[in-house]
Amino acid sequence: MKYLTDSQAFFGLMNQLWMGLSVTLPLFFYTLIFSLPLGVAVALLRMSRFRPVAFVTRIYILVLRGTPLILQIFAIYFLLPKLLGHSMDRMFSASLAFVLNYAAYFAEIFRGGLESVPRGQREAGKMLGMSRTQVFFRILLPQMAKRCLLPVSNEVVTLVKDTALVTAIALCDMYYYAKRATSASGSLLPLFIAGALYLLMNTLVEVAFNRLNRRLDYYRG
Amino acid sequence: MRENLLTAQGLVKRFEGRDVLKNVSLTLEKGETAAVIGASGAGKSTLLRCLCELERVDEGTIEIGGQTMTNGGRYGYAPEKELRRIRRRMGYVFQDFQLFPHFSVLRNVTEAQRCVLGRSRKEAEEKARALLDRMALSDKADTYPCFLSGGQRQRLAIARMLAMDPDILCFDEPTSALDPQLTKEVLQVIRSLAEEGRTMLIITHEMAFAREAAGRIFYMADGRILREGTPEDVFADPRVRAFAQTE
Numbered sequence: 001m002k003y004l005t006d007s008q009a010f011f012g013l014m015n016q017l018w019m020g021l022s023v024t025l026p027l028f029f030y031t032l033i034f035s036l037p038l039g040v041a042v043a044l045l046r047m048s049r050f051r052p053v054a055f056v057t058r059i060y061i062l063v064l065r066g067t068p069l070i071l072q073i074f075a076i077y078f079l080l081p082k083l084l085g086h087s088m089d090r091m092f093s094a095s096l097a098f099v100l101n102y103a104a105y106f107a108e109i110f111r112g113g114l115e116s117v118p119r120g121q122r123e124a125g126k127m128l129g130m131s132r133t134q135v136f137f138r139i140l141l142p143q144m145a146k147r148c149l150l151p152v153s154n155e156v157v158t159l160v161k162d163t164a165l166v167t168a169i170a171l172c173d174m175y176y177y178a179k180r181a182t183s184a185s186g187s188l189l190p191l192f193i194a195g196a197l198y199l200l201m202n203t204l205v206e207v208a209f210n211r212l213n214r215r216l217d218y219y220r221g
Numbered sequence: 222m223r224e225n226l227l228t229a230q231g232l233v234k235r236f237e238g239r240d241v242l243k244n245v246s247l248t249l250e251k252g253e254t255a256a257v258i259g260a261s262g263a264g265k266s267t268l269l270r271c272l273c274e275l276e277r278v279d280e281g282t283i284e285i286g287g288q289t290m291t292n293g294g295r296y297g298y299a300p301e302k303e304l305r306r307i308r309r310r311m312g313y314v315f316q317d318f319q320l321f322p323h324f325s326v327l328r329n330v331t332e333a334q335r336c337v338l339g340r341s342r343k344e345a346e347e348k349a350r351a352l353l354d355r356m357a358l359s360d361k362a363d364t365y366p367c368f369l370s371g372g373q374r375q376r377l378a379i380a381r382m383l384a385m386d387p388d389i390l391c392f393d394e395p396t397s398a399l400d401p402q403l404t405k406e407v408l409q410v411i412r413s414l415a416e417e418g419r420t421m422l423i424i425t426h427e428m429a430f431a432r433e434a435a436g437r438i439f440y441m442a443d444g445r446i447l448r449e450g451t452p453e454d455v456f457a458d459p460r461v462r463a464f465a466q467t468e
Contacts, residue, residue: 118319120317120319123275123313123319124315124320127273127308127313128332128333128337128381128382128385129305129309129333129337129338129385130336130337131305134336134337138332138336139321142323143322218365219322219365219366221322221366
């Protein structure tokens, strides 16, 4: 119980968790920023009318959703350097694994969203003379975004917690420090404090998505 | 000599081995209003969708305003760029409106003007406001389609189409999702377009409307045009009369 009685130990721990955030937060934001657009691209490839492309994309999604993320992190961190012949930064490897993994999940959410926009919307754009690209970005994408918002929020909440997996390749994220402090002191308190901080982050995520959802509520359909 | 705006010959369309259009030919002259009537499943919508390249025919030729859409069925279609140019001459009003729900009423009418025709915001909005005014929707410009009644929605869809200055206006059962009162509103608008001398092709179940507003009627059954001509001629045909009584 030294963390409750010894303020120096407590602040020392908080300081470490704070340092851990400098890994956790960038990993979170990199993943979000890159996997969302990549997810849109993967969804489109998955829906390609050119069969081989759709098939390869389907395998990609199957493998990335069907194997543990922690394995994918290992694979990219340990195997990819062997193939490429040079070592890779831990943060880069971890981010890459997360982006590829989350893009697969987002792709399926987006595919569902795109398919749920009535076919007539595409036809209406086409009959107004819009190109396929214009129809996609002006008509389909905004409607898809609204339909996908809540399923995406699910993934983002999971992402906050999944960042803890990078401890496995010795990246010093928040969970890494909490676990280390628990091992050293025998007290579970550091892990619980870290848990509370993950909850805090996810509270912010939840608030953000609720706002976004309200902002998109100006129309129905 | 009157000018043919649309010429289609020998159209055949198959869905999963079933012939939906069986050798359909038709022409549309500039300035005429034609109505396509016939029972459900006769191929009316498929015909209209093929003429607008929302579906591709398996056989036949289609020419719009002297430009060739296809010169020989499925494999004779012009390249996409040219098809876009041809399609721009066609306006299309859907049975279920297909307004853009995420755009305001005004933007539904301005969007394509801006991104397809390259009109300035000011120009597009002026045109849109004039059209909304004509459709008695001017006070709705800033609201969203989901807050409009069915009749208002269909009038907005008509405004959105007219903003692109199409040469041929196509209506796919424009009133079948509306109740009788709203149907009257929308038919009134279509009638006024006919009186302006626009070229129109209308699929309708409103026999009284077809008889009175259309200069020419096509009666379709089982994937063929069985009868075409003036309303008097077509409605004198016993087959058409039998069909019209069931409507």
